[in-house]
Amino acid sequence: MVVKVSLRNVSNFALRDVSVDFLPGEASIVVGPNGSGKTTLLKVIAGLAPHNGDVYFNENRVNSLPAYKRNVLYVPQKSALFMHMKVWDNVAFCLKVRKIDNDAAAEKVRWIMRRLSIEHLSSRYPSQLSGGEAKRVAIARALVCNGNPLLLDEMESNLDYNIRVSISEEVLRLARELGLTLVMVTHDLDWAFRKADKIVYLWSGRISYSGPPGLLDPLSIEPEALAWLGSVLRAEVFINDDFSYALINGFKVPLNQVFANEAMSASKVYISSRDALVDEHGKIEGKVLRKVIIHGVERLIVDIGDGVIVAKNTSMSINIGDKVRIKVLNAVPLKT
Amino acid sequence: MYPAYLFPPFSRVASSFMDPKYINIVLDNLGLTLVRAFLGFVIGTITGILLGLFFVGLRLSDYIQPIATILFVIPSVAWIPLLILWVGLDSFKLPITAAFMCCFPPILYGMINASRTIDQDQVEVAFTLGASPWEVLRRIVLPVSLLKLFPIIKTEIIMVWKTTIVVEMVALSSGLGHLLLMYSLVIDVRHVLSTIMVFSLVMISIIELVDSLEKKVVTNWLGEHGGKGFA
Secondary structure, X not given: OOEEEEEEEEOOOOOEEEEEEEOOOOXXXXXXXXXXXXXXXXXXXXXXXXXXXXXXXXXXXXOOOOHHHHOOEEEOOOOOOOOOOOHHHHXXXXXXXXXXXXXXXXXXXXHHHHHOOOHHHOOOOHHHOOHHHHHHHHHHHHHOOOOOOEEEOOOOOOOOHHHHHHHHHHHHHHHHHOOOOEEEEOOOHHHHHHHOOEEEEEEOOEEEEEEOHHHOOHHHOOHHHHHHHOEEEEOEEEOOOOOOEEEEOOEEEEEOOOOHHHOOOOXXXXXXXXXXXXXXXXXXXXXXXXXXXXXXXXXXXXXXXXXXXXXXXXXXXXXXXXXXXXXXXXXXXXOO | OOOOOOOOOHHHHHHHHHOHHHHHHHHHHHHHHHHHHHHHHHHHHHHHHHHHHXXXXXXXXXXXXXXXXXXXXXXXXXXXXXXXXXXXOOOOHHHHHHHHHHHHHHHHHHHHHHHHOOOHHHHHHHHHXXXXXXXXXXXXXXXXXXXHHHHHHHHHHHHHHHHHHHHHHHHOOOOXXXXXXXXXXXXXXXXXXXXXXXXXXXXXXXXXXXXHHHHHHHHXXXXXXXXXXXX
């Protein structure tokens, strides 16, 4: 299903002039700072946020369809399980309200619970689940419905990193297997840049970039937005058993270990603004193009010749045009 | 020091329950009081819950809440003089209406407030799962609100009981309240106290019954843990 969103604004002005398409089989990952409109975008598609503009599912305009008739699969940030129902009844909820035959419903519920490894939880109540289990149940409750697209809001911050990554990977696999159009919101920029077929970057309620991660041109983004996001640049990537790295301006930058094994053919890397620091012992040298302050921390947009890097500056007084040295802690290899 | 006719010993009060004549009188009047209180309570509670759901479903709860609050804070016995004028001294209409006026406003108020505290994410998810507004009311709002309404319901049972007895004392010629008044007019303190004991015993039994019902419902809906983390 092709989902097309074309908005002038939403009622709370969390989004303005947004136009974006989500394609079937494509993992579209929405990123942006708090309050940039990520959740609102999902709610507009789900029919939960009043808006001025149009939403199309394939060629059908669905503006007038209420949420309960849109047949989308929505997993909110908090799992929002129904606390007065057992896990089984939570998962079977949409089949019950659609009056699906009991045997067929039970078979579907068993299938999705097996796929998400939550069969053993079926007779528990939500308050007896861990955060990761609750998230799996919420995903199962959505996926059992045979809908499309799958809208997944960010995982709760209290979830362990490894659990978050493993659930997210599983969702990606399932979405591909079921041929779903996936729109996923995350705060994990490294994971998003590595896994996304399409990045949708929201900044102050507008789309700052929408496209494959590898095609992001940092200098086409407004400086404040770039300073939050970080940068994408060309780099040679070397995978070794002991040390995998990207060669940037002739210097080795370690690859994010989570993705190092998947990075065989990467030719571009993403470096978040969190992982690049101005440091007099840094090996990469560049010229400061812009200075931006975000949340009280100065971030420099630095031209290193092969591209730009956004680096945090917490110590030195630096002016535009100055030469600085940068230490990069971590690079994420992008899909080619 | 104290005259026995004003302060009879407990043994003498308790011995009233061995007197078949007294027992018969009490049971006759207790039956009437229970029926009056029960009918008023049931009608008031069901009306409060249904109207509350109706207003919540139509998103009118913001407009209704001030009215519900005003009705809620009026002492139920303050309605009695008006109700006497409006429904007369009918031995059923009057106490049932008074019992209704006692429990309907708090239940309506509680229902509106309970449904307001329901996690909006749960409601939104229910919609995306295909639940119509009616299904959301029935499957999410109603059970969650009822669980939160139980403490109010328990309080209102006691209030309805008290109100019914007051109505019987001031306006009717039957029921436990009337019986109590009659005994006090003839300064039969022994039977006044034994009748007060009947009030308490009946109320304690009803509270125990509702407690066990609440436990059963909460266990059914939320499991043995009783809704730990229930939002």
